[in-house]
Every structure is written in structure tokens, then in C-alpha cells.
Amino acid sequence: MADPYATLGVPKSASEKDIKSAYRKLAKELHPDRNKDNPKAAERFSEVTRAYDLLSDAQKRAAYDRGEIDAEGNPANPFAGMGRGGGFGGGGFRPEDLRGQNPFGGGGFGGEADGVDLGDLFEGLFGGGGARSARGGMGGGPFGGGFSGQQRRPPPPQKGGDIAYKLRVPFVDAATRKDQRITLADGKTIDLKLPAGLEDGTQMRLKGKGQHGPGGAGDGIVTISVDRHPFFRREGQDVRLDLPITLAEAVCGGKVKVPTVDGPVMLTIKPGTSGGTVMRLGGKGFSRKDGKRGDQLVTLEIDLPDDVTELAKRLEGWQDDRNPRGKLGV
Known part of the structure; x- marks a missing residue:
């Protein structure tokens, strides 16, 4: 893999915030869901993700900067x-x-083998019983001692x-x-x-x-x-996603497209849905050990336009007299 700084397009002096910002931008542009007819974009997306994974880890980044590991995280x-x-x-x-x-x-030799009993070695050399005779006296055998001729099987290779x-x-x-x-x-x-x-x-x-x-x-x-992943997060066996919706979709309701690990699906939003509402998509998470899958939890976030001038004009003269923070004691 190429230099991770060059892959993300940031200098070596870049801050964590700069690296994260560069990654989000590239991930959004190169995500496979947006480039289904461009396999090179998918490869580039993987490179960008690997570069971010290295540089977002302070220890790995420091090791890379010192030349101790390469761009793949392997020893140099x-x-x-x-x-x-x-x-x-x-x-x-x-x-x-x-x-x-x-x-x-x-x-x-750096290996992991069982130790060998020295008694077994003596028995293999002298036909058995040598180590025992040294401790317990001389018995029968061709030398009038403790070499009884009883032989053990050699250890398996x-x-x-x-x-x-x-x-x-x-x-x-x-x-x-x-x-x-x-x-x-x-x-x-x-x-x-x-x-x-x-x-x-x-x-x-x-x-x-x-x-x-x-x-x-x-x-x-x-x-x-x-x-x-640039926008999915894992929580146990569930997958979490923050989904932006417009003010009109929150007020009037409607169907919106939602990305999942299995591909996009349509989600129905009820009229008057508040920001922060969590909706559950069953079976769209990670597999448990029994093979059953977790869910995807979608948190709705109301996304206002950068320029709210027109929206302010439409709300002119309208007043919401509720106190939505009353339950918080303020």
C-alpha cells in the first residue's frame, strides 16, 4: 500500500481532526454503493480505509513515522x-x-515440544531399565545389572x-x-x-x-x-446508523431509502417524527454464534439546510408555545 498520508492527501503534520475529515470526505466519494459500476473506486475505498485505520491509531502512526512498521502495519x-x-x-x-x-x-529452537525424560534416553540406548537400576540396584540382564531388556516405544515424530x-x-x-x-x-x-x-x-x-x-x-x-466503516457502527451484534432526514420528512412523514449491510431498503417515517427517534430493522446486523443475526438501529437526525432564510419566512407568524425541555426541570 502507498504512503497512508499520501493516500488520504494530508501532510505528516496533520492533526487527528484533519485525518478524520479527509477520510470522511474520501469515503463518501468512493463508497461502493455510489460507485457500483466502478471497481477501481472500491479498491481505492479499501486503500483509504486501511490508511485511516493506521493513522487514526496513535501508536501505529508513531511506529510508522519512526519507520518501525510499513503502511500495512507490518514490521519494517x-x-x-x-x-x-x-x-x-x-x-x-x-x-x-x-x-x-x-x-x-x-x-x-523457538518451538513448543514436550520435554524428553532422560530415563527414556538411557532405556533407548541400553535396552531398558538403565535409569531405574542406577537408583534401585542391579537385576537380571546380560550385564548382571538393571538392564532388564524392557523397551518402550519411541515417541511419535x-x-x-x-x-x-x-x-x-x-x-x-x-x-x-x-x-x-x-x-x-x-x-x-x-x-x-x-x-x-x-x-x-x-x-x-x-x-x-x-x-x-x-x-x-x-x-x-x-x-x-x-x-x-465510514457510517456504520457495531454495538454487540447490532449495527447502528445515524440517518439524516429533512424537516419536511419529519413533519409530513414519508418513505426514505436507508443503507444496510445487505443493501438499501425503504423505511417509512410517520408524520411528526422527532429527531433522535430510533427505528429498528430486524436481521440486518452481525451473526450470533447460533447463526441468528442482530438488528440495525437507525437514529433519525433532522438535517436543516445551510441557508434557512426561506424556511424562516414560511414559519413567520407561527409560534410553538410548548416547553419541550419541561421534563428536564428547566
């Missing part, structure tokens, strides 16, 4: 920390933890190490559980089915998609992060 030196389980950088979806296996346990992947999922794809294509360490691609109950930070295990070893391949561990 892809080989840093290999002895501690560090990963490889790269674009898209990539391995970040190529851990080897140490057959003798401990951290020498070790599996290959796991490989860690990071997968960024667009907000709408996460809500609708759209299949995600990822590239594995061996260069092959697979379509990943997102699970019900998906959360930011959810991990998925891909059996046999890790490193190869004498006992078989390890697994791939995919950690999912859900991207932000």
Missing part, C-alpha cells in the same frame, strides 16, 4: 525477531510466525510448526459473512468461510496448513480484524 524488517517467533512481512495475507520445533523441549496469518475483513463482509480469499505461505489461495459470532480478534484454525514436519503438517492460525 521482516526478519526481525525470528529467534522469538517473529514473522515475515508482506502484502495481503501472510505468515507472521514461522516457528520451528525443538524435539528436546525448551526455547532453544513431531508435527511441523503452526503458521500465523492476519486477515483484514471489510465491515460489510464481516456482517454478511462473505467468503474471504487468502494466500497461504506456499502461495496457494483458499476461500475462507467466516464463522457465526465473528468478532474483531477471532482466530480460526486451518488444519494441515502450517509447516511440514516428520509427523505431518502443523496448522494455520488466522487472526481476523474487522475494518471500520
Whole structure:
């Protein structure tokens, strides 16, 4: 990905407010719902969202400015920390933890293997019983001692190490559980089915998609992060949206088009609807673990025109004698 500052069109000295303002403007222009016949706009929208995700995080932004991570949020030196389980950088979806296996346990090779009992080693060398005879006296056997000839089975061969992947999922794809294509360490691609109950930070295990070893391949561990959205917000398994309506729509009522993660729908507004009213669209949220979906909660906001001169003329001579703040004690 290109420099995130250049992607958003802001200087490196830009404030958080400037970055947020630039992102809102670009997201509004490039949103896929407004550019259904322009796939490049969708790609650009994703780039803008990734750039904002990095620069809106103070720690990530500082790390990027110091050159410690790249525009994708990966370590600038892809080989840093290999002895501690560090990963490889790269674009898209990539391995970040190529851990080897140490057959003798401990951290020498960065792996996670069971320790080996030294008694087992002696028994493997001398045909069994060696370690016990050293503690309990000499028994039968070819040496007149404790090598009884009883032999244990050798430990099973070790599996290959796991490989860690990071997968960024667009907000709408996460809500609708759209299949995600990822590239594995061996260069092959697979379509990943997102699970019900998906959360930011959810991990998925891909059996046999890790490193190869004498006992078989390890697994791939995919950690999912859900991207932000310019106007949808997640609240548990529900999706929230602030919907602007005109004063005429609030007073007279009518049907208005509302965006949802499943596409636009028509919403009926009753005459005399006040700003701040919350309306519920069932089944338009994120999936719960049982597969059922949450709802979309739409908060209506009355949006007045920038120039209210004509509106003021129409209201001239009309007076609302109510005190809408009376219930607040003022």
C-alpha cells in the first residue's frame, strides 16, 4: 500500500481532526454503493480505509513515522525477531510466525515440544531399565545389572510448526459473512468461510496448513480484524446508523431509502417524527454464534439546510408555545 498520508492527501503534520475529515470526505466519494459500476473506486475505498485505520491509531502512526512498521502495519524488517517467533512481512495475507520445533523441549529452537525424560534416553540406548537400576540396584540382564531388556516405544515424530496469518475483513463482509480469499505461505489461495459470532480478534484454525514436519503438517492460525466503516457502527451484534432526514420528512412523514449491510431498503417515517427517534430493522446486523443475526438501529437526525432564510419566512407568524425541555426541570 502507498504512503497512508499520501493516500488520504494530508501532510505528516496533520492533526487527528484533519485525518478524520479527509477520510470522511474520501469515503463518501468512493463508497461502493455510489460507485457500483466502478471497481477501481472500491479498491481505492479499501486503500483509504486501511490508511485511516493506521493513522487514526496513535501508536501505529508513531511506529510508522519512526519507520518501525510499513503502511500495512507490518514490521519494517521482516526478519526481525525470528529467534522469538517473529514473522515475515508482506502484502495481503501472510505468515507472521514461522516457528520451528525443538524435539528436546525448551526455547532453544523457538518451538513448543514436550520435554524428553532422560530415563527414556538411557532405556533407548541400553535396552531398558538403565535409569531405574542406577537408583534401585542391579537385576537380571546380560550385564548382571538393571538392564532388564524392557523397551518402550519411541515417541511419535513431531508435527511441523503452526503458521500465523492476519486477515483484514471489510465491515460489510464481516456482517454478511462473505467468503474471504487468502494466500497461504506456499502461495496457494483458499476461500475462507467466516464463522457465526465473528468478532474483531477471532482466530480460526486451518488444519494441515502450517509447516511440514516428520509427523505431518502443523496448522494455520488466522487472526481476523474487522475494518471500520465510514457510517456504520457495531454495538454487540447490532449495527447502528445515524440517518439524516429533512424537516419536511419529519413533519409530513414519508418513505426514505436507508443503507444496510445487505443493501438499501425503504423505511417509512410517520408524520411528526422527532429527531433522535430510533427505528429498528430486524436481521440486518452481525451473526450470533447460533447463526441468528442482530438488528440495525437507525437514529433519525433532522438535517436543516445551510441557508434557512426561506424556511424562516414560511414559519413567520407561527409560534410553538410548548416547553419541550419541561421534563428536564428547566
